């Protein structure tokens with residue numbers, strides 16, 4: 261599989277790193293371009309991926325083309341590459357937040373096979389969570405191959421496009437929110453005398469372990485909370501103090517604003 265990337269920023273690099281680490285695609289089969297080669301020169305040399313001179317050259321040499329530019333540039337880039345894309349063989353995979361299948365078809369062509377995705381940054385270590393929605397032209401082996409790229413670097417969830425904004429908050433942005441929680445937990449440890457390095461290691465390990473427990477167990481998170489909270493003990497006292505400070509409301513408000521902002525874009 262020849263895989264092209266237009267745009268080589270943080271997310272493209274996260275996906276490429278995950279694909280190479282999981283032996284899903286060999287580096288020499290990955291071709292990239294953006295107008296700022298200096299920004300990804302070091303990454304390209306370190307990973308062994310190929311660099312093209314233009315967006316059109318990426319498309320010409322690729323079976324699957326990943327559109328990984330900032331949302332503001334996406335329409336112009338699609339216009340620029342539409343002729344090369346429409347050879348009735350290639351598949352366009354977009355990771356651009358807020359860009360609908362219909363909007364892509366309008367610009368790039370109604371016959372084009374398109375997979376709209378929303379990966380999160382954890383794809384870099386093969387632990388991502390990616391929403392996918394295919395248009396009617398993407399079926400069979402091509403759909404399986406395009407989806408397979410994201411299954412290989414984490415989990416996928418086939419969702420109606422109407423749910424993409426909610427997914428974007430819950431999975432695309434939430435690594436930042438979970439990191440915020442980990443940092444806050446660690447900071448509390450520092451307040452009580454631990455070093456930041458050790459407190460962060462402890463907080464991250466606990467977050468990973470608790471997430472694995474939720475996924476592995478048939479219990480709800482609330483059941484698991486009850487399991488940790490000894491009668492008259494310290495956990496329930498801490499939980500109630502966090503709720504008095506508004507933890508649940510703060511998280512839900514944050515997600516509401518994230519969804520609203522995504523829908524405004």
Ligand SMILES: NC(=O)C1=CN([C@@H]2O[C@H](COP(=O)(O)OP(=O)(O)OC[C@H]3O[C@@H](n4cnc5c(N)ncnc54)[C@H](O)[C@@H]3O)[C@@H](O)[C@H]2O)C=CC1
Nearest residue numbers: 267268269270271272294328329330331333355356357379
């Ligand atoms: N950062 C995240 O966690 C997530 C980001 N996304 C989406 O991924 C896309 C990329 O985001 P990031 O990598 O974070 O942004 P970034 O700013 O790190 O990278 C954007 C890339 O697009 C390139 N670019 C800009 N104009 C171009 C053009 N005309 N032709 C070719 N390349 C061009 C830039 O040079 C850069 O390499 C965005 O559309 C964003 O909505 C989606 C899911 C999660």
Ligand SMILES: O=C(O)[C@@H]1CCC=N1
Nearest residue numbers: 357428429431432433
């Ligand atoms: O912050 C953003 O706009 C993007 C969407 C999901 C994650 N990052």
